[in-house]
Amino acid sequence: MTVDRVLGVGAILTGIPVTAAAWGFGVGSPKSPGAGFWPLLVVVAMAGLGSWLIVHPSREGVVAAAPESRWGRLWIALATMTFYVVALDRLGFPLATALLLFVQFRWVEGRPWRSSVWIAVLAALVSFVLFRVLLKVPLPAGVIPLPRGW
Amino acid sequence: MDTIGSLFHGFAVALTPGNLLAVLLGSIIGTVIGVLPGLGPTASIALLLPVTIGMDMVPALIMLAGIYYGAMYGGSTTSILVNIPGEAASVVTCIDGYQMARDGRAGAALGMSAFGSFVGGTVSVVAVMLISPFLAETALKFGAPEMFALLFFAFTCIGGLTGKSRGRGLLMACVGLLLGTIGTDDIQGVDRFVFGTLYLRDGIGLVPLAMGLFGLGEILYNIEKREETGSVLETPKSLLPTLQDWKDSTWPMLRGSVLGFGIGVLPGGMPAVASLLSYAVEKRVARRPETFGHGAIEGVAGPETANNAATAGGFVPLLTLGIPTNSVLALMLAAMMLHGVTPGPLLLLKWPDVFWGVIASMYIGNVMLLVLNLPMIGLFVQILKVPYEILSPLIIMFVLLGAYALNNSTVDVLATILFGIAGYLMKRFNIEPAPLVLAFVLGPMLENNLSKALIMARGDALPFFFSRPISATLLTLAILVLLYPLVRAGWRWAANRQPAQRRA
Numbered sequence: 001m002t003v004d005r006v007l008g009v010g011a012i013l014t015g016i017p018v019t020a021a022a023w024g025f026g027v028g029s030p031k032s033p034g035a036g037f038w039p040l041l042v043v044v045a046m047a048g049l050g051s052w053l054i055v056h057p058s059r060e061g062v063v064a065a066a067p068e069s070r071w072g073r074l075w076i077a078l079a080t081m082t083f084y085v086v087a088l089d090r091l092g093f094p095l096a097t098a099l100l101l102f103v104q105f106r107w108v109e110g111r112p113w114r115s116s117v118w119i120a121v122l123a124a125l126v127s128f129v130l131f132r133v134l135l136k137v138p139l140p141a142g143v144i145p146l147p148r149g150w
Numbered sequence: 151m152d153t154i155g156s157l158f159h160g161f162a163v164a165l166t167p168g169n170l171l172a173v174l175l176g177s178i179i180g181t182v183i184g185v186l187p188g189l190g191p192t193a194s195i196a197l198l199l200p201v202t203i204g205m206d207m208v209p210a211l212i213m214l215a216g217i218y219y220g221a222m223y224g225g226s227t228t229s230i231l232v233n234i235p236g237e238a239a240s241v242v243t244c245i246d247g248y249q250m251a252r253d254g255r256a257g258a259a260l261g262m263s264a265f266g267s268f269v270g271g272t273v274s275v276v277a278v279m280l281i282s283p284f285l286a287e288t289a290l291k292f293g294a295p296e297m298f299a300l301l302f303f304a305f306t307c308i309g310g311l312t313g314k315s316r317g318r319g320l321l322m323a324c325v326g327l328l329l330g331t332i333g334t335d336d337i338q339g340v341d342r343f344v345f346g347t348l349y350l351r352d353g354i355g356l357v358p359l360a361m362g363l364f365g366l367g368e369i370l371y372n373i374e375k376r377e378e379t380g381s382v383l384e385t386p387k388s389l390l391p392t393l394q395d396w397k398d399s400t401w402p403m404l405r406g407s408v409l410g411f412g413i414g415v416l417p418g419g420m421p422a423v424a425s426l427l428s429y430a431v432e433k434r435v436a437r438r439p440e441t442f443g444h445g446a447i448e449g450v451a452g453p454e455t456a457n458n459a460a461t462a463g464g465f466v467p468l469l470t471l472g473i474p475t476n477s478v479l480a481l482m483l484a485a486m487m488l489h490g491v492t493p494g495p496l497l498l499l500k501w502p503d504v505f506w507g508v509i510a511s512m513y514i515g516n517v518m519l520l521v522l523n524l525p526m527i528g529l530f531v532q533i534l535k536v537p538y539e540i541l542s543p544l545i546i547m548f549v550l551l552g553a554y555a556l557n558n559s560t561v562d563v564l565a566t567i568l569f570g571i572a573g574y575l576m577k578r579f580n581i582e583p584a585p586l587v588l589a590f591v592l593g594p595m596l597e598n599n600l601s602k603a604l605i606m607a608r609g610d611a612l613p614f615f616f617s618r619p620i621s622a623t624l625l626t627l628a629i630l631v632l633l634y635p636l637v638r639a640g641w642r643w644a645a646n647r648q649p650a651q652r653r654a
Contacts, residue, residue: 003579004318011321018328025340031609035340038597039331046324049317058315074374077546078571084550085564097547104543108373111539123544127551135183137555 004057011050018043073108080104092142093132097124157279160506163208164514169507172209173515176216177522183217184224185530191221191237195481199488207489208503212511214485215465218478219515222421222461223267223523226454227530230259232545234365238356238422238591239457241584242429244364246442246449253445256531258391262447263454264523265391266403270455271516273407274414274462279509292416294602295615299624300416301596304423306631307430308585316635322581323589329354330593337601349561357556358565359590361549363583366566367573369542369549374574391447399451402432406455413456414463421460422591428456443582462512469493469505 018039028034080103087096101120105111111119131137163169183194194217202210222239229240230247243263250259292300308323332343333353344350391399409431410424432452433442442449464479472494474480486493491501498505533541553566576583607614616622 003581004315007318007321007581011324014328021343025335025342026338029609030604030611031607033601033604035335035338035342038600039328039342042324042327042331042593046321046328049321049324053315053317053321056317058318070374074370077370077373078567081546081550081567081570085560085567088554088560088563093551097551100550101543101547104546105540109539109543119540120543123547127547131551131555138558139551139554 002057004053008050008053008057011046011053015043015047015050077104077108080108089140090142092144093139094124094128094144095142097127156502156506157510159502160508160510163503163507164212164510168206169209169212169511170514172205172213173216173511174518176213177220177515177518180217180220180222181224181227181519181522181526182220184221185227191218191225191478194218194221195478195485199481199485202485207491208507210489211482211486211491211504211508212515214482215508215512216515216518218461218482219271219458219512219519222458223264223519226263226267226457227260230256230263230450231530231533232365232541233368234545234549235360235587238360238420238587239425239460240454241360241364241422241587242425242453243450245429245582245584246444246446248368249443249445250447250450255445255447257527258395258447259450260527260530261391261524262395262399262451264520264527266399266406266451266455267458268516268520269403270407270410270457270459271462271519272513274411274459275509275513275516277411278462278466278512279506292620294599294606295618295621296624297416298596298599298603299615299621299628300413301423301592301599303624303628303631304427305589305592305596306628307427308588318581319585322583323585326586326589326591327593327596329359329586330590331597336594336598349559349565353594354565354590355556355562356587356591358553358562359569360587361552362566362569362571363573363576363587365545365549365573366570367575367577367583369545370570370574371577372538372542395447398447402428402448402452403455405431406452407459410456410459411463414460415466420591421457421464422588424456424460425453426588428452465508465512469497469508472497 022036022040022043025036025039026034027036027040080100084096084100087099090096091099098120101123102116105116105120106113128139132139132141164173179198180191180194183198184191195214198217199214202213205213222237225235225237225240226243226247228234229243230251233244233248235241235244247259247263250256305323308319330353332350334341334344334351341351406424406428409428410421413424413427414421429442429449429452432446432448433439436442436446436448438446464474468474468479468483470493472483472492474483483493486504491497491504549566549570550563553562554560556562573583603615604611615625
């Protein structure tokens, strides 16, 4: 199965619910187009292009697993980023960022313990000061107590 | 007062020490902020608008214009070095600029981008002052049908961005259009594809989309693929463009200047459209179009020039008609109002200092940016010498931070991560993200102008579009671009068929 065929089938399958939704928004007429008019046009074009790709797929990019994949690291990276979304408001920017960076340095990139810790803490603090103090972006301080006036 | 005299007056205003300092500060602040991923010109101006309130009117506007320029330039720098476009206009720069950086030619790409920006900006400033009254009139003739035709023409060029498969590129562009429909619709106020969430009612943000698909996708791909010790980016060989680079870039820069200015003065003619069209033009006229996408310097020089020319061109409708053509110029308009200046036909008469002072300062700003940025290239390129295992987590941090800083909300961070996963998959299966992102930007404007034009046409859409000379020309061009591969395929098919018949 080539990438083009997968994309083509995907485009046509996406078209079904979108068409239904567009109908719901009100398609209107070419004289007075409704909110569903444009999505419908786009979906018709998508289905046309999808069919074209199914009939004339290019040979490039056949789906195959990468030989030297480092799946484990990819999952760790994704898991820490997801953790970051949850932790940012609760733990605050400095702590959440230092943790994110530490896990990435230590387990995704395989750096030594000590340098992972200090680069993570330093980078989190420097970026916090840069954005919060100098650029006035209200990054959450969370559990870290702030000096007055920050 | 004649134009030359007025311009001298403008330089007299702009060259006072206070105003020179304003240009310098604006350019530096703009560049520094623009280099931070996720903070493009819109965010930079929005962040710094309050700072200028205490300043006098002319230096305040001059400084904001400098920030705009600087941030546009800074956005290109991150596109080239780490594949993260600072704003929509530098999406195209990612395609070849980042490839050049991977081949150890980051210095050449940055240098040509700086010089191209300078050329585009300069040509545009000269054009602004010579023909702005005349152009303001023409731009007024650009109604909804003309805008739709221009945007549609730009859209048809998107499919040619990738080269490998036009069909795949156009399909991705359609996905971008569809993503662009998410949110409350402009004309009818209907919520589309929001699934009951508050976040989606404002539509998907461009920054999470672009940073996710380009920057984060690239990083995730490298995490999975990279060898234990191997670096992804080669150490830069030289900091300056070679003689060949200069030769290759001369014409793209000249074409980019003209194209960029022409598009910049149109209401709705965004720098992103200019850079996209310039890329498409350069690829079409190139002697070796197959090098595009693999680090062709023309693909950096042309679009970067066009984007800056359009940036300066955008000041024409802003200053003469009071029409901002993009979100940054809308903020500039807000800044002018804040300082008690109303842009429009009366601006030239009532506040000549503002008009000519800002224009002259734009010229000085261009020179300053070039002088500031050429020596900085060495510094920026040092970033690539940082081991990738340190750089990669830091880029992730900056991307997520940039996403958070948009609305101070973790939902944007989550959106960026989701688009990052999508970008990783696209990279893995050889699908170029640029058509999707550009179509996402063009989509809402395409829809808006199409709806307006159709309402104006009262049912006779085709005769209406083709009875107006500008829209007829642009639509014909668009149709030719779309049909060209089909015609070519038809010829090939016929050519292959003839020998077969003879054999039979």
